[in-house]
Amino acid sequence: MKEEFRGRMLRVHFGEDDKWQGKPLHEAILAKCRELGIAEAIVFRGIEGYGPGSRIRRSGHWSFSKDAPIQLSIIDTEEQIARLIPFLDAMVEEGVVASSAVEAIRYMRP
């Protein structure tokens, strides 16, 4: 079964140390995406980077080391993404949100 749609992909960049109400920010955003029924969300940990404020972010030898750069990719229709944006505005204190137009095809088991 497949479903084609035109939509939007967000890439949200911040640090692994960033928190929202005591929870890691990336987990909080992912939970919000699920709550809103966003189609796809995935969190990547970078090995080095910097962002607003020019603080260097670096991960250590182990995957649980602190303040690695985090990138979240989120994909859904324009309407769904528009519902999410106000929450991102409130939750991301320091970071970047980039948006691009995409064409998507979703495959599901019947």
Added chain:
Amino acid sequence: MLNPGKAVKVGIYVSEGATHHGVPVYSSILDFLFYRGVAGATVTKGIAGFGADHHMHSSSTVEIADRLPLRIEFIETREKVDVLLGKLEELAGTGLIEIQETIVAKPAQVSKPKKPIPPQHLRIEGKAQMMRIFLSEEDRWKNKPLHAALVEAMRANDIAGVTVYRGILGYGAHRRIHKDKPLMASHHGSVMLSAIDTAEKLRAFLPLVEQMVEEGLVVFSDVDIIKYAYRAADGVEQASPASS
């Protein structure tokens, strides 16, 4: 797709135990033919035989039972076979390849016709597309990880470049939450493949993605390729395009 009329039949003789990069040769050849959209192929196993080394291999000799002869046969147009032959010669290693003229009386039925695969090209610049495929790391295709099979399929179709990323947390079309465990012990993560080439080549590749991916999301976006560096000497391709 094959039409009635002139075609060629290709027979490749390899030993059952022969390997190419650790994978049985017949399986590499079969995968390659599948990825390149060959209409059909059959592998038959001999019960005895000998090859260029003039050693008799038979199923009754236990110690060399894994050296039994295998024959991979497929029928395609002359043009398509000419395109595939170089890679097949590499894959067959020391084995023999024969080609015979044949006549297709009736082609096998397919449910939907396939688009012809466009020829490869070595330089791409300017407008292109990025195809991202979101999958679960556990997804498998023919007993191998699906993301690895897709990378092989892209290589076989000369897609300019692809990278696989492992997510630390995510969910997708399957609605299961994937969480990476500490110390990278997990095999249950979300993965993303990011491939870049022209819109035409990626679209031509899509039917194969459709066959291989049962659950997942495929996302296309426009990119401009600023640089595509290519090292021809050792056959290693390097894509360094502008990411969107």
